[in-house]
């Protein structure tokens with residue numbers, strides 16, 4: 099028997115679910131949140147023992163368990179997809195707060211050009227600049243339209259940074275390439291570290307424009323507009339893959355979720371694994387899920403919100419037969435279209451002899467950046483690729499297991515390795531690049547025909563590989579990071595023209611920046627949702643997250659995900675008021 103109907107049911111309670119719940123409950127709606135994981139991390143008590151690198155970073159305490167549910171991967175349409183049995187390339191979260199609990203906090207806005215990637219590329223370089231098979235498209239929303247929602251996310255989360263463009267006025271010391279902001283960041287930028295200062299000086303010498311990376315790790319105490327106060331970062335260095343024991347890292351469990359719970363109108367059900375939306379093709383009626391006992395439950399609601407990250411947002415639509423499934427062979431259909439990732443590589447490292455930095459301290463988003471080679475901030479004529487990425491040097495804290503690097507030629511174990519670790523642990527600097535991931539007709543998500551999860555439902559099948567455009571971009575990036583490293587002038591340098599592996603490899607961590615599959619847009623023929631993240635075909639279903647990106651930009655995604663969540667909440671409230679149709 100179905101449970102009592104509510105105004106809204108949200109599937110997944112991470113950043114997206116938490117933001118939407120806080121906005122809707124404060125507007126008076128009754129909301130149920132279905133979260134497949136446990137209800138951890140309300141406050142910080144859950145993370146008192148979290149400097150355990152083996153438990154969290156290596157044995158993956160906080161992430162999705164691939165024994166219960168995983169993905170299959172093939173590199174092209176002709177290959178047989180095989181299950182990813184161990185976490186590696188990406189680490190989706192599970193449990194209250196989602197990956198927002200164990201992210202780094204690097205909180206970027208995309209460039210105005212990113213939202214019009216197709217039109218801007220054609221306008222500047224002509225149609226022939228877009229390689230055959232590439233399927234980049236405009237977002238159906240502009241940067242200017244999204245700016246108020248970026249602002250709202252940043253003020254809620256207390257993002258620390260330095261503006262480079264306020265209402266069109268360029269400000270040196272901030273990111274001079276960014277789109278116009280309506281006002282300064284809510285919190286002053288984190289202080290530059292000694293390593294950051296080396297990068298900054300070298301970049302300036304070369305004529306580039308360094309600035310402090312925007313961070314969700316608070317350098318000072320901050321009270322947000324919702325009345326939530328969080329304390330300052332201790333620079334413990336255990337950000338990425340860990341919860342923050344002092345609450346300095348913005349996380350849904352310490353910001354938006356308590357605000358929603360305080361209204362008394364938000365009920366969160368843990369261990370509730372949703373798998374389908376019951377519908378009649380025009381209207382979503384309820385969400386079907388397995389409860390903690392493995393029993394099927396049905397939660398009816400007037401409005402259904404999918405906030406279960408890229409893979410399960412898309413999987414649930416496909417399982418529910420909502421929207422036209424995408425066919426990568428023909429390019430027809432929409433659900434599963436334009437799966438993208440983040441193109442990493444092309445970094446450089448340098449080791450000093452006899453110079454030691456405080457590498458044991460740091461925070462997940464403590465970095466100095468340049469944006470000179472991102473998006474279309476540089477002339478691509480004759481380069482043979484489109485797009486770009488951000489170049490950064492981070493002081494994220496060097497933990498004792500995963501942060502040990504040695505110069506090229508060092509033995510990988512034994513006495514010589516130990517001597518090198520001792521000598522170089524505190525003496526290394528790195529310069530990294532993370533780049534765009536354009537969409538291609540053949541890169542997609544669908545339901546795997548062979549492999550199933552713990553409940554017997556099909557896994558998501560990923561079809562993805564690196565293409566020539568990204569290979570050229572990474573080779574180019576490698577020359578830039580090496581140029582900067584040479585200007586920093588350490589005693590030993592490793593780097594050079596970057597390269598990507600022969601195929602996309604899931605065994606080593608790259609980023610949890612999976613995007614696409616339910617792209618937003620202005621054309622129902624090429625997008626799943628409109629600019630309020632509302633399904634074209636089924637207006638009472640909203641699908642929200644990085645799944646909405648038509649292709650991925652050269653920055654981390656969550657600033658944009660947060661902005662989209664606030665915009666979706668506004669759209670849901672409009673829809674609730676009008677009672678029908680597209681907003």
Ligand SMILES: Cc1cc2nc3c(=O)[nH]c(=O)nc-3n(C[C@H](O)[C@H](O)[C@H](O)COP(=O)(O)OP(=O)(O)OC[C@H]3O[C@@H](n4cnc5c(N)ncnc54)[C@H](O)[C@@H]3O)c2cc1C
Nearest residue numbers: 110112113114134192196197198202203204372654655656
């Ligand atoms: C190690 C790491 C570091 C990162 N660092 C950064 C960074 O510095 N900057 C940045 O911009 N981004 C970063 N990210 C990415 C960032 O965490 C995500 O973009 C963000 O958390 C996405 O929020 P979300 O709410 O869309 O999804 P999630 O945080 O994944 O939340 C989705 C929730 O849905 C739940 N769920 C999934 N399926 C179901 C289902 N079937 N039924 C019920 N519930 C379900 C999940 O358990 C989860 O709690 C990082 C990610 C990781 C893992």
Ligand code: SF4
Nearest residue numbers: 331332334337342461
């Ligand atoms: S580095 Fe700072 S923000 Fe990150 S976990 Fe430690 S105290 Fe929290």
